[in-house]
Amino acid sequence: MLLALRTFLKKKISMKNMTFNKSFTQQEPIPAESIRSAVNVLRSGRLHRYNTLDEEQSETALLEKEFSEWQGSKFCLATTSGGTAMQIALRAAGVKAGDKVLTNSFTLAPVPGAIHTLNAEPILIDSTKDLVLDLEDLQLRMKSSKAKFMLVSHMRGHLVNMRSLVKILKENGIILIEDCAHTMGAYWNNVRSGNFGSISCFSTQTYKHLNSGEGGFITTNDSGMMATCILLSGSYMLYEKHNSLPKKSFFEKKKFEVPNCSMRMDNLRASILRPQIKKIDANIQKWNDRHHIFTSTLGKLESIYIPQRSKEEKYVGSSFQFLVPRNWSEINCVEFLTRCKKRGVEIKWFGNLKPVGYTSRHESWKYIKAQNLPNIPKIVTRVMDIRIPLTFTLRDCRVISKIISEEVKKIKF
Numbered sequence: 105m106l107l108a109l110r111t112f113l114k115k116k117i118s119m120k121n122m123t124f125n126k127s128f129t130q131q132e133p134i135p136a137e138s139i140r141s142a143v144n145v146l147r148s149g150r151l152h153r154y155n156t157l158d159e160e161q162s163e164t165a166l167l168e169k170e171f172s173e174w175q176g177s178k179f180c181l182a183t184t185s186g187g188t189a190m191q192i193a194l195r196a197a198g199v200k201a202g203d204k205v206l207t208n209s210f211t212l213a214p215v216p217g218a219i220h221t222l223n224a225e226p227i228l229i230d231s232t233k234d235l236v237l238d239l240e241d242l243q244l245r246m247k248s249s250k251a252k253f254m255l256v257s258h259m260r261g262h263l264v265n266m267r268s269l270v271k272i273l274k275e276n277g278i279i280l281i282e283d284c285a286h287t288m289g290a291y292w293n294n295v296r297s298g299n300f301g302s303i304s305c306f307s308t309q310t311y312k313h314l315n316s317g318e319g320g321f322i323t324t325n326d327s328g329m330m331a332t333c334i335l336l337s338g339s340y341m342l343y344e345k346h347n348s349l350p351k352k353s354f355f356e357k358k359k360f361e362v363p364n365c366s367m368r369m370d371n372l373r374a375s376i377l378r379p380q381i382k383k384i385d386a387n388i389q390k391w392n393d394r395h396h397i398f399t400s401t402l403g404k405l406e407s408i409y410i411p412q413r414s415k416e417e418k419y420v421g422s423s424f425q426f427l428v429p430r431n432w433s434e435i436n437c438v439e440f441l442t443r444c445k446k447r448g449v450e451i452k453w454f455g456n457l458k459p460v461g462y463t464s465r466h467e468s469w470k471y472i473k474a475q476n477l478p479n480i481p482k483i484v485t486r487v488m489d490i491r492i493p494l495t496f497t498l499r500d501c502r503v504i505s506k507i508i509s510e511e512v513k514k515i516k517f
């Protein structure tokens with residue numbers, strides 16, 4: 105592979121001014137097995153998860169069992185989205201109106217959104233240049249806020265030192281909820297992301313590691329929390345139809361106290377997802393092969409910074425981030441983005457004060473109290489991001505990296 109890369113890079117002439125012409129948002133088709141299975145569900149007419157005959161297991165119940173086996177958690181509940189998974193999980197973990205919840209400042213809008221939906225208050229934590237929680241800032245804000253909960257968002261697949269995080273939170277009696285929307289399949293020190301906290305959330309939205317359009321999972325080993333989640337998701341008195349099910353006694357009292365929030369997954373989406381679980385490990389390898397091309401090619405440029413990763417971290421490279429030079433102005437950033445776009449390379453800029461597409465900065469979450477985060481202007485302002493859909497070949501990734509490195513060099517500041 106390395107040799108191929110070297111010969112490829114030697115053919116610089118042919119690459120000069122080359123443009124890229126594939127979409128950055130084109131997913132792979134849904135596997136044939138998923139399509140067959142989805143058609144069977146459609147033919148049956150029984151799309152609702154509780155519409156089963158006698159002992160029959162619904163597609164959703166089977167999906168939950170299969171995902172919990174893959175993840176290595178005791179229980180799993182499938183939901184309508186990753187965002188609703190977070191809302192249910194926070195509530196099941198005990199978050200109530202007015203409670204403070206520590207979370208990342210560098211994340212996507214559904215995270216503060218989920219906290220806000222519970223009328224709880226997000227306390228944002230600063231980010232390091234490696235795009236993870238600043239643990240010193242966490243300790244300061246933990247003390248000043250007296251928060252009893254943390255929703256850690258493993259944003260863009262970057263895992264903070266999980267051993268340190270768990271230790272800090274444990275010492276302070278803080279309950280950890282993990283947002284694994286970007287780390288399904290990642291590990292820290294051989295423990296799978298999602299198995300560190302009391303309860304964890306995943307997304308199966310199109311741009312994540314499994315694709316059902318919309319959808320999400322909650323996993324936990326805690327019977328009480330899972331019983332609450334199942335009831336919150338809208339199980340009526342049909343919870344015994346679940347396969348990933350805590351003992352009946354956990355439901356007895358709660359079933360009259362926990363509201364039904366109607367956030368259930370349906371059998372159609374479950375049928376699309378089940379065959380994808382079998383492919384996820386192979387897909388992770390494909391993402392990492394592509395990600396490696398970006399880090400090895402752009403890692404040669406001295407002017408940009410690529411977030412560093414610990415050898416304890418096994419990540420899923422489904423997107424790639426780099427920081428542009430500290431002294432680039434906003435105009436330099438815009439010029440760089442425009443130049444890349446002209447050559448077909450769509451880069452998202454997390455530092456843009458104007459929220460564009462899926463990116464937004466904490467300053468634009470006007471529904472939460474304004475917070476002072478000194479690292480944001482120094483770090484997040486410089487963060488550039490590209491998604492790596494698996495429709496990109498290895499060659500595509502080389503072309504994109506080449507275009508980026510040529511355009512970085514053209515910026516005069």
Ligand SMILES: *Cc1c(COP(=O)(O)O)cnc(C)c1O
Nearest residue numbers: 185186187212214283285307309
């Ligand atoms: C996508 C995403 C979510 C929520 O997922 P949805 O399924 O879109 O609701 C949560 N956190 C992060 C970091 C995400 O990127």
